[in-house]
Amino acid sequence: MASAKGGLTTRLCAVNARKEKRADLHLHTCHSDGTFSPREVVQKAIGLQLSAISVTYHDTVEGLKEAFSASGEGLEVIPGVELTAVFKEREIHILGYGFRPQDTDLTAFLKRMQQYRKARIQAMIDRLKMHKVHVTLEEVSAAAGEGSLGRPHLAQVLVEKGFVRSLDEAFQRYLGDKAPCFVKGATLTVPEAVRLIGKAGGVAVLAHPKWAVFDEWIPELVSAGIQGIEVYHSDHSPGIAEKYRRIASTHNLLITGGSDCHGLRKTKGPLMGTVTIPYELVERLKAATLTAG
Ligand code: AMP
Ligand code: FE
Ligand code: FE
Ligand code: ZN
Secondary structure (H helix, E strand, C coil): CHHHHHHHHHHHHHHHHHHCCEEEEEECCCCCCCCCCHHHHHHHHHHCCCCEEEEEEECCCCCHHHHHHHCCCCCEEEEEEEEEEEECCEEEEEEEECCCCCCHHHHHHHHHHHHHHHHHHHHHHHHHHHCCCCCCHHHHHHHHCCCCCCHHHHHHHHHHCCCCCCHHHHHHHHHCCCCCCCCCCCCCEHHHHHHHHHHCCCEEEECCHHHHCCHHHHHHHHHCCCCEEEEEECCCCHHHHHHHHHHHHHCCCEEEEECCECCCCCCCCCCCCCCCEEHHHHHHHHHHHHHCC
8 A cells, every 4th residue: 555655646746746847958959969850859848848948059059940940839948059168278168048049249159169160170080090090070070960060979980980889988088178189179268158148148157067167166257257057967966966056056146957968979868858947947047138138
């Protein structure tokens, strides 16, 4: 009987959970280094009964239109982008939300970034040659399709050509930030990123701080104009999320969160909906965009 009662409780919780509006604000599609199309992402989000999502491509807003046009059935799609920026000689990611995707400065910058990303992958290919690993830009471009060219595409080719057994191994041996064939992907500073996003009417949020940011750097990032922090992320344990929630409260930062789902191009597999935030936080984010730009 205890299990039947437990089952009923679980079902009631599931019903209640469905009623609460939730959002996943960090998703990739085939327009960056994810594998699903924007349409598929939108369909999956509707299936998961999410109320809002944001697709956050690496250094591009190409393909946002497709996500907007596929939205419906109560699903809100918030404009998003994930910019690569340099801070203390490290690469960090800055999420932009709620901006005008047609902003001329933003689109001109992102166009230049696409060229830069291509040149950078070529530079990594040249370094790989010194390690007797031979791939071509054409092969990597074919893996990327219409996506914003990046290391995950190069890693995929290394796996396909048998140079490594897994994406993880590709990053560990060759492509990771401290690995021998890594080439920096950005020259953009944090104030520049904040200005680009802000001028387009959006807000700038520090992505997955656990990846590249020491806690003591956060006040300086706030001074540089960062308005929010991604507290909830699939690489943040509950304890880590709680730490960032306190940091957000100390610095009066907006709180965001999302799964950082890359479809099938991550070892942990498709993650959409595994990390979600209450819709109330989306409302605060949207209110902040109204005062930006
Ligand atoms: P890029 O934009 O070319 O610098 O590539 C960054 C992307 O590579 C991240 O968003 C992740 O999707 C992926 N990535 C970074 N580090 C790793 C890693 N160690 N293992 C697997 N994927 C990674
Ligand atoms: Fe990525
Ligand atoms: Fe990221
Ligand atoms: Zn991401």
